Amino acid sequence: MTTIGIIGAGNIGQAVAEAVIARGHDVVIANSRGPETLGDLVARLGDRATAGTIEQAAGAGELVLLAIPLAKETELEPSLFAGKIVIDADNYYPQRDGDIADLADGTETSAGRLQAMLPDARVVKAFNHIMARQIVTDATASGTPGRRALAVFGDDEDARGVVAALIDEVGFDVVDGGALAESWRIQVGQPGYVTQDTAAELRAHLAEATR
Numbered sequence: 001m002t003t004i005g006i007i008g009a010g011n012i013g014q015a016v017a018e019a020v021i022a023r024g025h026d027v028v029i030a031n032s033r034g035p036e037t038l039g040d041l042v043a044r045l046g047d048r049a050t051a052g053t054i055e056q057a058a059g060a061g062e063l064v065l066l067a068i069p070l071a072k073e074t075e076l077e078p079s080l081f082a083g084k085i086v087i088d089a090d091n092y093y094p095q096r097d098g099d100i101a102d103l104a105d106g107t108e109t110s111a112g113r114l115q116a117m118l119p120d121a122r123v124v125k126a127f128n129h130i131m132a133r134q135i136v137t138d139a140t141a142s143g144t145p146g147r148r149a150l151a152v153f154g155d156d157e158d159a160r161g162v163v164a165a166l167i168d169e170v171g172f173d174v175v176d177g178g179a180l181a182e183s184w185r186i187q188v189g190q191p192g193y194v195t196q197d198t199a200a201e202l203r204a205h206l207a208e209a210t211r
Contacts, residue, residue: 001025002166005061005084007054007076009038011132012067012089014045019135019170021048030057032072055080063162065127066090066114071097073114082120085159089127090114091188106211111153111183124154124163125183129193138196139171149173149199151192151206153183173199177206185209 002025006013009031017027026048029038035051042049050060058064058080065087066073073090092103092110102108111125127135130150138148150172154160164174177185185206186192192205 002062003028003060005052005057005059005064006030006067007057007064008067008089009041010067012127012135013065014041015132015135016065016067016089016127016170017045017049019139020166021045023169024048026050028052028057028060030054032068058084063087063166067127069096070100070110073117076117078118078120081118084121085156085162086114086118086121086123087127087163088114088123088125091128093188106184109180109183110187111180115155115180122154122156122159123180124152124156124159125177125180125186126150126152126163126167129186129195131194134196135170141171142168142173146198147171147173148196149175149202151175151177151186151202153177153180153186155180175199175202175206184211 004020004025004027006017006027006029009029017029028050030052038051042051063085067089070090070092088111111123115123140147150167152160152163167174190209192202
């Protein structure tokens with residue numbers, strides 16, 4: 001059993017919480033409005049879910065999922081994430097997040113930007129290229145023919161392995177995409193983004209991506 005901190009109680013945060021709780025993990029979930037606003041959600045998620053502050057979710061989690069608007073990442077306190085594996089499920093949407101020049105022109109990846117903001121964390125890009133409810137509805141047992149795959153990217157190989165193991169447990173094959181610098185291959189608009197791919201199909205889509 002692992003405790004997973006979830007920062008962001010929107011669709012992705014809720015779906016990941018539901019998926020990992022179903023596999024016997026505990027979650028501490030937080031949003032920007034405070035734990036008192038999450039009572040209905042944790043009641044629905046059950047006894048393994050606890051509402052907390054961002055500080056509590058980061059502190060309690062052996063892994064910490066970030067599922068917040070990308071523009072809000074600048075408000076995070078880096079020291080909270082020191083030594084943590086941080087699963088980056090965020091995407092850059094200019095219409096929501098505004099013009100961020102190094103993302104807009106492709107010179108940086110959103111995950112690389114987050115790693116620079118949280119220098120003592122081990123950032124792994126994952127869960128950003130699947131529709132939220134499909135995290136629950138598309139999950140299948142290991143070995144299922146046509147099992148859907150999700151990609152992971154990160155500069156720390158061990159951290160990638162930990163997140164890959166969680167994804168497999170939740171119900172998906174995993175494609176290891178390598179370093180964060182390559183994570184542009186699964187960003188918004190690329191061939192593998194929100195497509196229901198097997199591992200072989202996802203590898204092909206990553207290879208077809210253009211910057």
